[in-house]
Amino acid sequence: MTVAVLFGAQSFEHEISVVSAIALKKVLKSDIVYIFCDYYRNFYLIPTDKITSKRFSSGEYKKDKLLYLKQGGFYAKKMLGEEKIMFDVMINLVHGMDGEDGKLSSMLDFFGVPYIGPRMEGSCISYNKLFTKLYAKEVGVNVLDYQVLRKGSGASIKIAYPFIVKPLRLGSSIGIGIVKEEKELAYALDVAFEFDDSVLIEPFISGVKEYNLAGCKTDMFHFSIIEEPQKDEFLDFDKKYLDFSRTKRVNEAALDIKAEEGIRDAFMKLYDPLFLGALIRCDFFVIDGMTYLNEINPIPGSMANYLFDDFDRIIKNLSKWLPKSITIPKEYRYINSIQAAKGK
Amino acid sequence: MTVAVLFGAQSFEHEISVVSAIALKKVLKSDIVYIFCDYYRNFYLIPTDKITSKRFSSGEYKKDKLLYLKQGGFYAKKMLGEEKIMFDVMINLVHGMDGEDGKLSSMLDFFGVPYIGPRMEGSCISYNKLFTKLYAKEVGVNVLDYQVLRKGSGASIKIAYPFIVKPLRLGSSIGIGIVKEEKELAYALDVAFEFDDSVLIEPFISGVKEYNLAGCKTDMFHFSIIEEPQKDEFLDFDKKYLDFSRTKRVNEAALDIKAEEGIRDAFMKLYDPLFLGALIRCDFFVIDGMTYLNEINPIPGSMANYLFDDFDRIIKNLSKWLPKSITIPKEYRYINSIQAAKGK
Numbered sequence: 299m300t301v302a303v304l305f306g307a308q309s310f311e312h313e314i315s316v317v318s319a320i321a322l323k324k325v326l327k328s329d330i331v332y333i334f335c336d337y338y339r340n341f342y343l344i345p346t347d348k349i350t351s352k353r354f355s356s357g358e359y360k361k362d363k364l365l366y367l368k369q370g371g372f373y374a375k376k377m378l379g380e381e382k383i384m385f386d387v388m389i390n391l392v393h394g395m396d397g398e399d400g401k402l403s404s405m406l407d408f409f410g411v412p413y414i415g416p417r418m419e420g421s422c423i424s425y426n427k428l429f430t431k432l433y434a435k436e437v438g439v440n441v442l443d444y445q446v447l448r449k450g451s452g453a454s455i456k457i458a459y460p461f462i463v464k465p466l467r468l469g470s471s472i473g474i475g476i477v478k479e480e481k482e483l484a485y486a487l488d489v490a491f492e493f494d495d496s497v498l499i500e501p502f503i504s505g506v507k508e509y510n511l512a513g514c515k516t517d518m519f520h521f522s523i524i525e526e527p528q529k530d531e532f533l534d535f536d537k538k539y540l541d542f543s544r545t546k547r548v549n550e551a552a553l554d555i556k557a558e559e560g561i562r563d564a565f566m567k568l569y570d571p572l573f574l575g576a577l578i579r580c581d582f583f584v585i586d587g588m589t590y591l592n593e594i595n596p597i598p599g600s601m602a603n604y605l606f607d608d609f610d611r612i613i614k615n616l617s618k619w620l621p622k623s624i625t626i627p628k629e630y631r632y633i634n635s636i637q638a639a640k641g642k
Numbered sequence: 643m644t645v646a647v648l649f650g651a652q653s654f655e656h657e658i659s660v661v662s663a664i665a666l667k668k669v670l671k672s673d674i675v676y677i678f679c680d681y682y683r684n685f686y687l688i689p690t691d692k693i694t695s696k697r698f699s700s701g702e703y704k705k706d707k708l709l710y711l712k713q714g715g716f717y718a719k720k721m722l723g724e725e726k727i728m729f730d731v732m733i734n735l736v737h738g739m740d741g742e743d744g745k746l747s748s749m750l751d752f753f754g755v756p757y758i759g760p761r762m763e764g765s766c767i768s769y770n771k772l773f774t775k776l777y778a779k780e781v782g783v784n785v786l787d788y789q790v791l792r793k794g795s796g797a798s799i800k801i802a803y804p805f806i807v808k809p810l811r812l813g814s815s816i817g818i819g820i821v822k823e824e825k826e827l828a829y830a831l832d833v834a835f836e837f838d839d840s841v842l843i844e845p846f847i848s849g850v851k852e853y854n855l856a857g858c859k860t861d862m863f864h865f866s867i868i869e870e871p872q873k874d875e876f877l878d879f880d881k882k883y884l885d886f887s888r889t890k891r892v893n894e895a896a897l898d899i900k901a902e903e904g905i906r907d908a909f910m911k912l913y914d915p916l917f918l919g920a921l922i923r924c925d926f927f928v929i930d931g932m933t934y935l936n937e938i939n940p941i942p943g944s945m946a947n948y949l950f951d952d953f954d955r956i957i958k959n960l961s962k963w964l965p966k967s968i969t970i971p972k973e974y975r976y977i978n979s980i981q982a983a984k985g986k
Contacts, residue, residue, distance in 0.1 A: 308970050309970060310970055312970070313974060313975070313976045313977055314976075316977065317976075317977075337970065337972040338713065338972075339713055339752060339753070339754075340713060351974075351977040351980070351981070352977070352981055354974065354977070355974030355977040355978055355981065366710070366712055368710055369682065369683055369684060395968070395970065396752065399762065400744060400748055400762050400766065401748040401749075401751060401752045401762065402748075402752075403748075404744055404745040404746075404747075404748035404749060404762070405745075405748060405749055405752060407745060408683060408740065408745045408746075408749060409683070410683075418743065418744050418745065418748070418762070418766060419766055419770060419773075422744065422762060422763055422766035422767075423766075423773075426763060428780070429763075429767075429773070429776075429777075432773075432776040432777065432780055433773075433776070436772070436776055448915070493968070494968075495915065496915075571792070571839065571840070624739070624837070624838075626652045626653060626654055626656070626681065626739065628681040628682075630657060630695075630698065630699030631657070632657045632658075632661075633657055633660065633661075633695040633696070633698070633699040634699055636695065637695070637696055637699065
């Protein structure tokens with residue numbers, strides 16, 4: 299099997315995606331075709347044996363084959379005509395904007411490229427923290443209390459101190475701040491509003507236990523181990539960045555069976571059917587024995603490979619269970635009937 | 643000003659979009675560039691003076707200039723090199739799938755094409771009837787009671803007869819059925835499940851008054867008149883189809899000031915900021931003096947031009963108030979610092 303890995307793009311997490319893509323080389327046993335989207339949103343075919351982070355930071359990639367996306371897939375121009383880049387399935391590994399906000403999944407669906415990754419709806423719901431809350435509540439998964447604040451609205455905050463301020467969109471802790479008392483508020487809002495016109499405010503619960511579970515569904519659910527990530531108040535961007543290059547197995551969280559079941563149950567409610575075709579990681583809090591969704595990562599760093607025993611096998615399996623698009627009959631029933639009526 | 647009209651695409655409402663596009667020729671005073679997306683999702687430049695519905699149903703459009711979408715816009719191949727199709731703003735006039743589900747807006751955003759139409763998030767929320775409910779409730783707009791039923795789930799229906807069964811996605815009344823008693827249920831579900839794996843069930847309120855309001859926001863809100871559409875239980879696909887070719891002003895609904903204000907207030911709550919850049923039509927019910935959202939049409943038939951006094955001026959105005967995308971700094975901070983550390 300040949301797996302194409304799509305990475306980069308116009309995103310604050312562009313670099314994370316580069317590191318994530320290189321990490322996959324160690325864990326995928328399939329042949330890999332690397333398709334890089336640069337900050338300017340041009341696509342390039344990167345030789346698999348020459349992929350290094352420096353190739354991108356130095357701009358050397360610009361000498362690689364320029365690709366364009368059209369009906370059927372990615373193509374390179376040749377002296378005469380064009381050449382289709384061949385692969386069995388693509389992994390959308392673009393973190394943050396473009397990748398997780400639904401743009402690239404929309405394009406892959408439109409142009410008929412089979413891919414592992416969240417579809418447009420799953421992207422939209424998980425990328426916007428308000429929509430995530432509404433969706434989680436609807437499917438019966440607990441969330442922390444929250445308030446959305448729009449830039450310049452002047453609305454008063456109803457969440458008690460301490461709380462967390464997050465840009466409404468984006469991932470990877472960018473622009474997030476903990477506000478312990480009023481004097482810290484203005485700065486935290488300034489930072490968060492740099493990244494979004496709306497922010498989400500949530501209670502900050504000191505010392506809360508966080509648990510990460512990744513998984514996907516084929517004919518059945520496949521779960522990773524449940525990890526308790528190390529935390530220093532919360533993972534900031536620099537720490538998460540290091541996290542993204544991980545390829546080693548981590549230690550399983552010490553949880554009783556009931557708590558584990560609660561986490562897996564919440565995962566299943568969130569996943570099916572919205573995230574079919576994707577391998578996602580959900581981050582939960584457990585508070586007083588209750589499971590709360592923190593966030594859904596529909597394209598986790600290096601695909602959370604380090605949480606799985608046999609990551610390669612799961613990717614191969616998932617590639618056979620991608621959701622099918624609805625087929626539209628190609629017909630001109632109304633226009634033809636009008637034409638026929640006119641002809642009488 | 644030159645306005646590009648994008649229409650067609652892989653959608654049950656492909657034909658409606660064709661009729662909608664032709665209707666715009668009568669009401670837009672700007673120069674129009676027609677870009678057609680066929681059922682196979684190839685783009686063509688249709689000569690404005692030769693646009694007729696027959697051009698599409700006959701397949702004659704295939705002789706028109708084939709376009710491709712890449713960074714910066716739509717391009718046609720020339721003997722030597724390529725030619726960019728020039729316009730000031732594009733109107734996304736693809737109804738239903740591809741257009742209203744966020745695919746084309748994602749692509750236009752990705753490739754940097756300025757357009758009037760819902761952005762990806764607005765598309766996702768309005769295309770999925772469950773998400774519309776959750777969103778409307780969140781922003782303080784009433785909705786009718788509802789239940790989502792998944793194919794094969796066997797869940798019992800909690801909504802009392804009579805009720806309406808609708809495919810969870812799609813627009814234009816396709817696959818919708820009224821179920822007055824149990825014996826009609828199986829057939830209605832069969833029909834709706836042909837179009838989606840999930841359906842939404844809502845109470846059917848006989849004789850309920852429906853009111854349509856279109857509008858957009860620039861530096862201020864611009865509202866159309868409020869129309870009370872003629873109804874025969876509910877508008878079926880054939881009736882709505884006729885509706886889409888309308889270019890004549892309709893009669894204003896007879897509503898008291900309080901009811902009108904309620905409708906406009908609900909519109910503003912729904913519109914801002916999710917639909918900035920789009921001219922949308924919201925359809926409301928008024929029941930016992932209370933306003934309820936029925937549905938949001940983020941790309942209404944022929945842009946609901948018939949509801950406005952000066953449609954052309956509004957389009958020109960809106961084209962100057964399109965939402966800006968966030969700019970991502972193009973940098974390799976982490977990778978460069980790692981490279982630097984390695985070099986030590």
